[in-house]
Amino acid sequence: MQNPFAGGGIWLRTSGDEALAGPISPENLASCHPLWAADVARLAPWREVELGPQYGPAAGRWLAALGPGAAAANAVLLVGPCTSSLDVAWELAGAGCLPPFASVVAVSQKQGRGQMRRNWISPPGNLYAALAWPGATGNLAAMAPVLVGACLSAALYDRGFPSRVKWPNDLLAGDRKIGGILLEERAGRIMAGIGINFASAPDAALLRRDHAAPAASLQVFGEVPGAVTLWSELVKSGQTCYLQCVALSDTNAVSRFVEQHLAWLGREVFVRESETDGFRARIIGLAEDGGLRLRHIDTGPGQDLTLHSGSISLL
Template sequence: MGRGQLRRQWVSPPGNVYASVVLPQPGPGWSELLPLLAGWCFSRALEGLGFPVRLKWPNDFLLYDRKVAGMLLEERGGRLVLGVGLNLASVPDPGSLRQGCAVPAGTLCADGPLPGPLSLWTALVNAVRKGYTDSSDVVDPSHFPSLVTERLAWMGRRVLVVDGEESAYPARIMGLSDRGGLLLERDGRTEVLFSGSVAPL
């Protein structure tokens, strides 16, 4: 059993990868964008290994509209720790998932045989660290959300939004704000979601 977004528990069947990687503190302007930066680097790393994943805001990864991975970025003792769960061999029982807004789970092996867990994780860590360092050193933080938009799941589509403050409501994903929030079109208005979850309608 692990811990995910909003301290929710998540099930971790055997045969998958559950690991953490320590990332360096980035330069000025990145503090609010760190989860987005980590997610972008992780999705690019997976794509580089042959898995065309999409980023389900704020911290999940989809392969063919099924959740195959999730992450959680935390600061501990002045260090940034990125915890990651990857479905390689098995998925949680559907009954253990949150009802109403959970995305069906899948595995990375949907695209064929996988390398061993250690080999896969080593390749991912190397790619994530390089992408993270290169991006935080070179990319202007104010321009970064526009780069991530092209990797967003369900961009331009209507989704069900649950933000924890009111009942679920439909909206359309329009992109990302300059602070990394999810831009939504709702009843003709543009809103920004900073905490919550989305699922396709």
């Protein structure tokens, strides 16, 4: 069975199994937020495509965008309210309908999830995407969380946003959190759940008490042309970046690339491992397996270590 989304493009799901995701029309999409309205204007006109039951969870009615903003080498599948874009993506991937670098973008999520399964606040206007990431082995697989972040950070930086990736999986701009990444792996497949505050950021009162950085909207740092417009550009640039890293065939070179986009490199941070009291250290780089290389501040010279799990916050 041929994958209907193999040719890329922007797709809008207007009917189908509502247990998977709610339907949405171009008019509904435009009414959700001005960023979506800007996209709808660029994506029109639309061509209706009916997918039969042989496509499993993808069955239903879709609209394929034909307008000037519809060109996308990797399919972007827009869906209405759902539990999370990751849930939808895994269902579609299981049916063979989500090739590498294709993505699901939800208008809003009811149970979006972040690191440590924390709830991800998901109002309309921001990005809630699940990106099919290529499978990898060895150090490249271990480095995947921070590599996804570095590729996206590089793409945002190229578009004028002062973005950096905070180890292991947050996106910062000006030391403020603009997004986060959650990787899930099943049977050798990887999905990257990506949330970016395109239009709004959670109020400080809604953040957990020990949050590492205050939240901010991307619009504070520059113009967002449209949610789908910017996202499809980020995916294209991220794919190019990833393929260049793979072509290097050298995890040391890949870790040096990530370091170029690593937040707080050379700065002092407070480190927590599990429930320990924590300690002060300076970030000195990234290990080839994706661990964060640190230098103890309190225990004298030569006390270097590599952090593989834990959290950091700026001193």
